Amino acid sequence: MKITAADVFVTCPGRNYVTLKITTDDGLVGYGDATLNGRELSVASYLRDHLVPLLIGRDAARISDTWQYLYRGAYWRRGPVTMTAIGAVDVALWDIKGKAAGLPVYQLLGGAARDGVTVYGHASGAGIDEAVADVARFLAAGYRAVRVQSSVPGLDSTYGIRVGGGLTYEPAADDRPVEDVWDTAAYLDFVPRLVAATRDQLGYGFHLLHDVHHRLTPIEAARLGRSLEPYRMFWIEDSTPAEDQSAFRLIRQHTVTPLAVGEVFNTIWDCKDLIAERLVDYIRTSVPHTGGITHTRRVFDFADTYGVRSGSHGAGDISPIGIAAALHLDLTIPNFGIQEYMGHLDPAGEVFRSGYHLADGMLHLGDEPGIGVQFDEEAAARYPYQARYLPVNRLTDGSMHDW
Missing domain, CATH: 3.30.390.10 (Enolase-like, N-terminal domain)
Incomplete structure (x- = not known):
């Protein structure tokens, strides 16, 4: 062959x-x-x-x-x-x-260890009321876990706010990056109120997540984690810039809110200390960016020996092929935690025909041999590459900050 x-x-x-x-x-x-x-x-x-x-x-x-x-x-x-x-x-x-x-590939990996792959959706809003209402819509659709984000009062834009009625959002911009303005103090004051309102109105019968997106110092992240402890978060994600693994030692000392990190990691060596020292609860490496199924499985197997669970990145910037590959691994590993799922913007369905489907808050794979996604070359040719950039962040004094 x-x-x-x-x-x-x-x-x-x-x-x-x-x-x-x-x-x-x-x-x-x-x-x-x-x-x-x-x-x-x-x-x-x-x-x-x-x-x-x-x-x-x-x-x-x-x-x-x-x-x-x-x-x-x-x-x-x-x-x-x-x-x-x-x-x-x-x-x-x-x-x-x-x-x-x-x-199907999951059979070659040892067969299914669960009936489906629990996913979380991305709820958001222009304010607390709108964000909570969006969480409620995800719950009504059968989701068992929801990430909540909201515009921060006083800021013109905030990461993670979906536009329109679809599951996903497109944060990229044409020609050159959009420059967002960030205020950490305003964010730290606001997020506990957002989470409290979500729990007050919708209760505790579902998993609640929040993405910090690498924007805090370790002590700021510790403060946020402690302030969210009463609301039983499933996790707070990417609380500090991921390059510094030692930062999580300080965060861990000050809060018991579960921590997730890893969507920008590419090898087991990027997260070895975080896992071995039990500084995080979920590792979010993704199959496409971590050397495929072969190496990502190595990361998850290592994490399993320390009680760390998976929580793979699955934003709209991963194609249906990458999502399907992740699902095959999710279905088989013993330490599966949760899978991010945003869906894909139209007309992606013309180019990619995926064999998985969403039901009861879980993604389910079919029995099609291989990964289970087909790629239409003719359809792909109808949609040529467009130069795009992710946004960048500046603080209110004009200095650069992590986006």
């Missing part, structure tokens, strides 16, 4: 996605998600210029060897571009292996 071709597609059906297609000499095709939001063309180039030439002629069945070849064989290792490119190859090869066996 030799690889005869590998092709890279960049398309923008609502937002930019990078897809890798690998073809074997017996006609099997596998797909991988190589999307890195805001740096899509860098991964596409890494694949086309550096990895695709190495894939031709390799045995598609030797997934582990190919992973090691692409990782250990490169002097410049790690990082989001490298690991996302390797992740796309890895998922495409798992897709091929499943199709060759006539089985």
Whole structure:
């Protein structure tokens, strides 16, 4: 089962996605998600210029060897571009292996350990009343877990606010980044009131989450965690910039609110200390950005030995291929926690045909062999790449801050 071709597609059906297609000499095709939001063309180039030439002629069945070849064989290792490119190859090869066996990938990973994958939706609003009403809409739709975000009074814009009636939002801007203004003091005063109102009006019969988005210092994050303790949060996410793993030691000393981090991590070494010292409760690495199924499973297996559960990143900047790959892993691991799910903007459904579906607050995989997502090349060609950037943040004095 030799690889005869590998092709890279960049398309923008609502937002930019990078897809890798690998073809074997017996006609099997596998797909991988190589999307890195805001740096899509860098991964596409890494694949086309550096990895695709190495894939031709390799045995598609030797997934582990190919992973090691692409990782250990490169002097410049790690990082989001490298690991996302390797992740796309890895998922495409798992897709091929499943199709060759006539089985969904989760069966090759040991079979299902649960009936479905619990997901959380993204509720938001222009103020507390609107945000709470949006949480109620998710609960009415069957969600068992909801992340709540709201505009902060006095700020022109706030991260995580959905526009329109869809499940997802598009934070990217054309030409150059939008510059948001941030006020930490206003945020820290506001969020406890938002969470308190949500619990007061909707109760405790569901999981409640909140995303800080890397914006606080360790002591500020500790203060936020302590202020939210009465409201039984499922987690607060990305409370400080993720580069400093030691920051979580201070946060942990001051609050018992569960902590989640990891959507910007790319390898097990980025989160090793956080897990081994039990400084977080959930690790949020995603399959596309963490070297595919092969390496993400290594992260989750390591986390399981320390009682840390998974909570994979699953925003709209991960294509249905990447979401499906995550679901196959979610379904099989013993330490599954929760899966982020935002859905995808139209017309993504024209390009990607996914085999999973949402019911009763869980995503369910079908029995289609492989990953279970089909990619329509003709549809993809109708939506060419559009240059876009994520926003940037400045404090009220004009200095740069983490977005």
